[in-house]
Amino acid sequence: MSDIRIPVFKPYIAAETMEAAFDALRLGWLGMGSYVRDFEQAVATQLGLDQRERQVVAVNTGTSALHLALLIAGVGEGDEVITPSLNNIGDFQAIRMAGGDPVFCDIEESTLGIDVNKAVELVSPRTKAIIAVDYDGVPCDWDAVHDLARRRGLRVIHDAAHSFGSRHEGRPIGAFGDIVVFSFDPVKTLTCIDGGALVVNAGDDVERLRRYRLLGMDQKAERMYANARAWTYDVAGCGFRYHLANLHAAIGLSQLRRLSEFVVTRRKACRLYNRLLAGCPGIVTPQTDFDDVAAFAYYVRVLGGQRERLIAGLRERGIDSGIHWIPGHRFSYFRDCRRGDLSTIDRVADELLTLPLHSFMPPETVAEVAEAVRECSGWAARPPACFAAFGARA
Numbered sequence: 001m002s003d004i005r006i007p008v009f010k011p012y013i014a015a016e017t018m019e020a021a022f023d024a025l026r027l028g029w030l031g032m033g034s035y036v037r038d039f040e041q042a043v044a045t046q047l048g049l050d051q052r053e054r055q056v057v058a059v060n061t062g063t064s065a066l067h068l069a070l071l072i073a074g075v076g077e078g079d080e081v082i083t084p085s086l087n088n089i090g091d092f093q094a095i096r097m098a099g100g101d102p103v104f105c106d107i108e109e110s111t112l113g114i115d116v117n118k119a120v121e122l123v124s125p126r127t128k129a130i131i132a133v134d135y136d137g138v139p140c141d142w143d144a145v146h147d148l149a150r151r152r153g154l155r156v157i158h159d160a161a162h163s164f165g166s167r168h169e170g171r172p173i174g175a176f177g178d179i180v181v182f183s184f185d186p187v188k189t190l191t192c193i194d195g196g197a198l199v200v201n202a203g204d205d206v207e208r209l210r211r212y213r214l215l216g217m218d219q220k221a222e223r224m225y226a227n228a229r230a231w232t233y234d235v236a237g238c239g240f241r242y243h244l245a246n247l248h249a250a251i252g253l254s255q256l257r258r259l260s261e262f263v264v265t266r267r268k269a270c271r272l273y274n275r276l277l278a279g280c281p282g283i284v285t286p287q288t289d290f291d292d293v294a295a296f297a298y299y300v301r302v303l304g305g306q307r308e309r310l311i312a313g314l315r316e317r318g319i320d321s322g323i324h325w326i327p328g329h330r331f332s333y334f335r336d337c338r339r340g341d342l343s344t345i346d347r348v349a350d351e352l353l354t355l356p357l358h359s360f361m362p363p364e365t366v367a368e369v370a371e372a373v374r375e376c377s378g379w380a381a382r383p384p385a386c387f388a389a390f391g392a393r394a
């Protein structure tokens, strides 16, 4: 039994989430159906989409959404996709699933998003697309990413797994750009237990995505959205079993109704962390006031090689923390991928530590974690006399 009292992630599962799950179970149509239609509609409304221009296609995970995004971006055998090495493993695997190779790019220190000046250097005749990600919900430099893509004829896949609810220059993430991908996995701000979605410009891509997610079958989505299916259909191309289930969509819908509260309470917690940890020795807080940010997680940078010690100190106090992420170029499967200068990632990735952040997190809990960080990092900066006497290194 874990002695962790404050987990790093804590999904919001309340009575209405349970009720939504029971409703979907009572309906008895457990696969893709009316709840999926309603969830797609609700996400589109949340993003303020004009559905004649941009549409939402729900799938079963963010990783499937990335895979399908790469396919409709035309990525295939031998193509390269530039992405920050500080990214989720799902992005790298999705590139490989599409037949391509990741090309590892560095990040900007201020946002931890892709460094576009370094990405320019990595474009080759094999480059098809860029995947950029909003680390912990903080938008990366989207204007620069889109500008580079326009100049070099590349598709842009916006991995917004962390930034559902964030805004960039006043516009909701997902409402603009090329292909946008969301994840609604167990620990995301909004969870479907497992789920994902793509937002694409309306047109052929929507029909292709609907076929891809249903094993290539040309089942009419409208029929499935009415909790029914056809027994005769054609399969004219490849496909995957990537559709979202009614049960998961129902849970997502119940969560979506609380999204604004999730965002506001997380924002308050992040601002409180920033305030309480300001000036803490050896700790660097995010360079944002979280104004337009729907924070998925809250991170600090732990300087001086003290991260493991801080993790252990927090754990002793019943507080969990996380590491996001091990950079892609350090995995044996991706070791040989082309890469540029990764000096920022190589420095920062070993400093990053994710602290607990939950929707509706009480300020006292934030204060307890911040106090523990202060205690442990002060400890690291100035070893107690007893340790100094034994020659322990801080």
Ligand SMILES: Cc1ncc(COP(=O)(O)O)c(C=O)c1O
Residues within 6 Å of the ligand: 061, 062, 063, 064, 087, 088, 090, 091, 133, 159, 161, 162, 183, 184, 185, 195, 196
């Ligand atoms: C940035 C990012 N992209 C993609 C994914 C993959 O999403 P999923 O877990 O829904 O497959 C994650 C999951 O944590 C993520 O953090």
